Amino acid sequence: MAKVRLSTEEIMKIGFFEKIANVPIIDCILNDERVAFIVKEGDVGAAIGKGGENVKKAEEKFGKKVDIIEYSDDWRKFIRNIFAPIQLEDVWVKRVGKDVVAFIRINPRVRRAVFGEKGKNLERALQILKRHTKITKIKVIIDNQKFKRKKARKPVNEEQQQEQAEAKQEVKNE
Missing domain, CATH: 3.30.300.20 (K homology (KH) domain)
Structure with missing residues (x-):
């Protein structure tokens, strides 16, 4: 994961939400009407809280909709x-x-x-x-x-097969 630069407002929102949800927040994305928190895999339930209580508290505090997104x-x-x-x-x-x-x-x-x-x-x-x-x-x-999306065409020859494999590997390695 790349280093993410956070604004003061984002840092304050993360601090508040981490306190009430008791889960580490990876990132916070703000826009005019929403706040999105990115949490580690498996932490989404704890972040939302029983009956959505953590999200409700945060929405009251921030005056915006709050989304919890699970990282993968x-x-x-x-x-x-x-x-x-x-x-x-x-x-x-x-x-x-x-x-x-x-x-x-x-x-x-x-x-x-x-x-x-x-x-x-x-x-x-x-x-x-x-x-x-x-x-x-x-x-x-x-x-x-x-x-419907057609299945990927099978490469006709070995050269095409090699190109396809290299392209897949290139995207995976990045």
């Missing part, structure tokens, strides 16, 4: 956690030129929830991913049932 070294799982409870149809990560792109396929019914007002949810997701992974872009694919 598995980027695909982390992306799903960022968008939870929204069901993403599929998630994959691929190098495209200089960029590492997260592709998320969604049902048209959850489009508004994924994008948020004026794309704010997508913007926040990308901000989180840039801080904790090497992902630089998110591409959303609206899944109209008629057009």
